[in-house]
Amino acid sequence: MACTLQEIAAALGGDLLAEGPVRIEKLASLGAAGPHDLSFVAQARAVPQIATTQAAALIVAPAWAEAAGARGPCIVTPDPYLYFARLTQWWRARRDVLEQGKANAEPTGAPPSIHPLASVDPGAHLAPGVRIAAFAVVEAGAQVGAGTQVGAHAVIERHAIVGEDCRIAPRVVVGRDCQLGDRCILHAGVVIGADGFGFAPHEGAWVKIEQLGAVRIGHDVEIGANTCIDRGALEDTVLEDGVKLDNLIQIGHNVHIGRHTAMAGCVGVAGSARIGAHCTVGGGAVVLGHLTLADGVHISAASVVMRSILQPGQYSGVFPIDDNKNWEKNAATLRQLYRLRERIKTLENKTP
């Protein structure tokens, strides 16, 4: 996997400050980098590490080019974190080519490659370059776009549509009638299109509302391991382009998530919530059903959204952690808070 700093700069740009070829064996963080590793400086607080890191070379912003250049080779670029992101993509693509050899070098129009132990219905449509792994299932009427990889034990149910160049990890389910755009990444265990949670109460029991909608997912969406996106009751659940969801997230039926919104792990979004574009939701947060979040709303981790939020901004609601004894005393007092306010009022009325 080793390469030179020169090859990287040739592929990804940036100003290269180096005398002679610099061998790079891997990418590493500043603290962990060894003498053959390439690292990057993305935040001001990391600047002191420029002097101490063992890295062979650094990716830095212009402001830190002098300091970085003084210690050794570097690539100067306006946004080192973005450069690093693209570098990881370049690195991975290169690794895949090295590993898979001809497989990736096949002409784009190659016929689909289906593992002999996969189960692909003759009524499914696979575009050129599709690869179907062992024990995957593609049902009748399903469509898989060019260049998409379908992992082991994945299930693409009837009439589902998967776009081009998607990575479907092992044991993902894409439910019947659901749609994915191009370049989506679904990690292991993702369930797209399980039934939304809908019941009519009747004589003390629950009568199932069959969920007749589907899930529509745009381009460039990434969905983390074991995350679930329920199908809509009548209309569809929708994730717009560029949405990024981490692991173990629950998206209820008929939720709508706007473009480029990102959510960290363990978030729960209840049915029919409408979340704007360019929002972020911190890990473990909960958004109740039928609420609206405007574009650009940022919810802190573990906060619970109980009302619509129509102005962009950062919102929080978490009980501060404390040592257990203090918490117990404060929590007990909190249960009388309303009465404390009354007592303050009384005092105010008595005090001239």
Added chain:
Amino acid sequence: MACTLQEIAAALGGDLLAEGPVRIEKLASLGAAGPHDLSFVAQARAVPQIATTQAAALIVAPAWAEAAGARGPCIVTPDPYLYFARLTQWWRARRDVLEQGKANAEPTGAPPSIHPLASVDPGAHLAPGVRIAAFAVVEAGAQVGAGTQVGAHAVIERHAIVGEDCRIAPRVVVGRDCQLGDRCILHAGVVIGADGFGFAPHEGAWVKIEQLGAVRIGHDVEIGANTCIDRGALEDTVLEDGVKLDNLIQIGHNVHIGRHTAMAGCVGVAGSARIGAHCTVGGGAVVLGHLTLADGVHISAASVVMRSILQPGQYSGVFPIDDNKNWEKNAATLRQLYRLRERIKTLENKTP
């Protein structure tokens, strides 16, 4: 899939107010319905939409029959939401028959249908009408009841018992010795009967307590995608008839959940909790171990139950969300709340 309003009323009842046949192409919500769609009015707040919806026909309660009848065809029924639930079931069953043709029309006593790529142990017992999908596994001693569908990659482990007319979605695991009643629906990724979390501490490490109980699930239980129900340590974990669990829920070992209790997504119930019948637990709520909840207890979303609740009612405990600056100030003050109370006491003692 199109049908007429007349066919629906013939199948499901209700008072039909319509002159001549009304073609229905799909079911839709009031706001989304087009001129060939059937919609319903289940809540008073939706009544103003009766005048504006484009729907071909409406399902309404008697109180709104006049308004609905004035604009066009309708079905009048005492509980429109219940009617709608049954309509979705009728619609889905009709769709399945249309799609699968003869498969559903087979006589009830048809032999089990096993996909050639499934793995069914000769020592498993499959009742008539069972369908086993590709790559499913049914182990020795397992029993699957008449009419039950076992999805792709599902695993029915040894000595597990699955009742009649169940829908087991792709990659569900029903662990050894576990039991499901009739008409249960298990969505993709459900794990029934993983080990409960039990260890004895010993010299700073944890010694595993093998979990020797199982899981017993009643009739008409529905369990959402990637939800986990752990097996009991010695006795069984129990879900009674009609329990409905949403996605990504964790039910610890030896929990007992009473009839017709429903839980929304991401709930966690710790070991040996005993939850009554007809309870509801909102999304993301947590119930600690060894607690008792009476029948008819309703826990709000994201609330944490830290003590037994023996009276029916609605219970809540969530830090209210606020803009981040306000939250920070209030949260910081909260850490001194006990001392604030002391200060109020002091003031009260000083004030005549």
Added chain:
Amino acid sequence: MACTLQEIAAALGGDLLAEGPVRIEKLASLGAAGPHDLSFVAQARAVPQIATTQAAALIVAPAWAEAAGARGPCIVTPDPYLYFARLTQWWRARRDVLEQGKANAEPTGAPPSIHPLASVDPGAHLAPGVRIAAFAVVEAGAQVGAGTQVGAHAVIERHAIVGEDCRIAPRVVVGRDCQLGDRCILHAGVVIGADGFGFAPHEGAWVKIEQLGAVRIGHDVEIGANTCIDRGALEDTVLEDGVKLDNLIQIGHNVHIGRHTAMAGCVGVAGSARIGAHCTVGGGAVVLGHLTLADGVHISAASVVMRSILQPGQYSGVFPIDDNKNWEKNAATLRQLYRLRERIKTLENKTP
């Protein structure tokens, strides 16, 4: 499965107080035990049940030996809960031998047993005694240690290393390059090595940071159903020896968890958090990213760790649950708490 109390004491030790052989049909809790069951007394609060339990025999500490002996047979041991844990292991091993007969009696050096419907790459290395179930996938370059069982639909990706005597349940994914030590137990649906959640923001969208690290897991680690451990961005995510994780837990990229730390269900740990040894994290708790928890820190269920905790101890932060009306009043007041403090200050200044 029946045995005698004498056989148990012979295998596991303890002082046996019994006249003649005592037949034991199963293990049971004190309250549920019938006249052929063995139970145990691990806590002082259970002592009154010694007089009332129907159990055939009891495992007790020396302090309760007299009371237990007065009612019937017992085994006396310093730590009955630990004894019980070992007894469950003995019981399970015995059950497996009875069920599987010769399979478990094979010599240690037996060749790997591969189900004919599994997919094992010729470039994978399986040690003696490995068992691979139906529809499992082991990719090129993967290694599986002696005596390890790989369940149905499990996927061991390329270059992954699984130690000896592990139990890999159905549909576990061990991602490429990830490592497991010996005697690990992974329950159904576990995902080891999905991508960490990393993106660089760029012009309102997110640019993926390919995750080039892996996951390294020590010996004797147990991981619950549907739990996810993400691979590191550059360096590895690490779980040290003896870590125990319950179901539906999310461990972000580059997290480090110290020896013998245990976490209950539904916990979320964000990226790069560093959690010490011998910690416990209660169910549903959230640990934010880049924090440090010292050894011996105990986080109560559903608490949110928003800052590093450098002293051992118990920490909590949960809004106390209350009936909904009280909660509403107190929560509304909480949003003005800072101003209440100001009002108290004002009163204090006015009061002599």
